[in-house]
Amino acid sequence: MNEDGIATGTARRRNPRGQGDRLRAEILAAVGRLLDQKLTDNPLPVSFREVAREVGIAAQSMYLHFADKDELARAVAEDGYRRVVEAMRAADTDVAAAGAAAGERLRAQAHAFCDFARDERGVFRLMFGHDASSFDGPGRYHPARLLWHQWLDAIHACENEGRHWPDGAEYATMLLWSALFGRFALWSSTFASHDPQELTAFADRAVDTVLRSAQR
Template identity: 45%
Template sequence: MAVPGRRHHGVYREPVVKGRSSTGSGRPRSRRGQGERLRAEVLDAVNRLLDDWGSDERLTMRAVAKEVGVAAPSIYLHFADKAELVWAALTDKYEQLAQQMRAADQQAAAAGARERLRAQVAAYCRFAHENAGHYRLMYEVRQPTADPARIGHHPSRLVSRGLRRALARCADEGYPLALPLHQAAHTLWTGLHGLVSVQHSLAINTPMTTITDLADGLVDVLVSTERTAGPGYPQSTEVDRLIAETVLDHD
């Protein structure tokens, strides 16, 4: 007897009918046109498993296939390896954060480069505060190790790119940076992460205004409050060049 179809974590799960699957997985073979639905189910399963397990250590193509109810080769039709699989599962969350940062930046456009950067920083903190579960998956759950040549394609580039461009606008408008551009963006990003992750880890119920005040302090350390006559880019360093090698500044 077929088990009625149901929704799990917002994704429709097909009814399982014994004896119909040629894969031995308990799931009927996907009909033509169902590839996108399978892809969505796979990504949903990855999010669940990462959330349950807290790292990628137990996450394998076989484990994901078992969670979805398909054979492991079906996963490889959509994703080349585990890194690509996990990055795809988390992309929508990085896109959501990046979009909120862009919106805040645009709303502050009339106030100048420095205020636009502060608006992005505040949006980052609000997202982490209001979407703690998403943030944990994005930054506090171990993800697969990837070759350095691929790291620039990680979806987190959408977030770091926004901060880097905002810092560059500050320097262009005459607000000197305390560090070379790529190093400054990396330092700001990791500083913001440390700030919000401490709130999460220690369950500190800090008012959002206090969190954004602390984040503003990071901006003040990295971007001068005094405007100069020309661009404010410090000379590049070896650290800055190493970071720049991993940066993909376009899609």
């Protein structure tokens, strides 16, 4: 029996080719919707049964994709990091195609990061939650590494156009990422204003500050 009172040893026919991946994606999307409804300190405040009900499948089917809630939490976080990086890359590609310099490309990526944080609040909190350290482990890396390298590449692109940060590109990257995440944390708290434009405005100021701190 599992935590939801469901026997995990029952056999079930496998999905036809291709449908298993689609069901996995639907499960991850369902967790995101449920997390948006349960913005609490619990890193994954949903049960397998709730997710299955949201997707419209038998709860037992969850165990064909995820052994337990820890594995599901990591999968949701990995999917979140992948999607935010995809959004940042798409924003970068769009403005670069219009001839934007590296500084404006960095700004476009910061906007995409804030848009994702605003639209995926539950998933975002899971990605950066207090239990996120559990995503590390022997033989595996934290999924945030993908996002870190995306920010770092954007800063390196600015360096390639002649900017130089006295404390190094990694320090500038950390300053920007920390500022944007910290502002989101305040924005999403119960005592703060929830005007969506505040995040974008702050992102602009944070990018301007980081760019001004560079030398030419």
